[in-house]
Amino acid sequence: MKLLRAADRSAVPWKNGGGITREIAARPEGAGSADFGWRVSLAEVAADGPFSAFPGVDRVLTMVEGEGMDLTLEGVGPRRVDARFVPQRFPGDVPTGCRLLGGRVVNLNVMHRRGSSYAAEVEVVTGDVTTGGAPEPGSTRIVVPLDAGAVLRRRGDAPLELERYDALVFTDPAPPPALIRSEGRTAVLTLRHP
Known part of the structure; x- marks a missing residue:
């Protein structure tokens, strides 16, 4: 991450x-x-x-x-x-x-x-987001809080405050789960590449 x-x-x-x-x-x-x-x-x-x-x-x-x-x-x-x-x-x-x-x-x-092995999916989620990282090899997941007040929590790590528009980039297909606690909206992007 x-x-x-x-x-x-x-x-x-x-x-x-x-x-x-x-x-x-x-x-x-x-x-x-x-x-x-x-x-x-x-x-x-x-x-x-x-x-x-x-x-x-x-x-x-x-x-x-x-x-x-x-x-x-x-x-x-x-x-x-x-x-x-x-x-x-x-x-x-x-x-x-x-x-x-x-x-x-x-x-x-x-x-x-367009017409290549690149593709993108964008979802906007309200509330908490749980992510284990990229959904499959050859992809990247990017999580962007769209409102202030988000906090990243991962087992064994201190909570990390996230500002509006900070980005978490996950490329490993099997990292430890992460929880983004938020009362606002968060963009979850899945980007595929060769």
């Missing part, structure tokens, strides 16, 4: 300069925007405008802060994203325009290469 603190992430401009993103994790490690297999980040949208295009990539976008946005996906149609904590899937290579409904939003953004 690896703990990635939200406070340690740097803000980086979007590929098209229209917002900022804070990368949580990517596979392969250190991969850039052109060569990742999967990538998890928090993206801040502060103004209307287009999303960056990512050829051959699918997105799972989960709004975690804000009132929402209207998306216009070329050739697909409009999509309103106004419910927090509800994962939304859409192609990352389709030109996508964004109009904010009431100011800045923050999205948990999960992207993976």
Whole structure:
């Protein structure tokens, strides 16, 4: 298990300069925007405008802060994203325009290469989360508290306070069970890779 603190992430401009993103994790490690297999980040949208295009990539976008946005996906149609904590899937290579409904939003953004051995599942859980790590070899599980006040408890270890948007990354298929105690919401991501 690896703990990635939200406070340690740097803000980086979007590929098209229209917002900022804070990368949580990517596979392969250190991969850039052109060569990742999967990538998890928090993206801040502060103004209307287009999303960056990512050829051959699918997105799972989960709004975690804000009132929402209207998306216009070329050739697909409009999509309103106004419910927090509800994962939304859409192609990352389709030109996508964004109009904010009431100011800045923050999205948990999960992207993976389409048609490859990379895939992503996103679930938002309310309350405690128990995890033994990755569900199978060749996958990674990432757990991200979306509200403040979560605590990690593992047998033999002192409780560990988790801040909002910290991330726990599990890659071992059979680590000791961990319990994340929370009264809020937590994103549980399962990312498959070769």
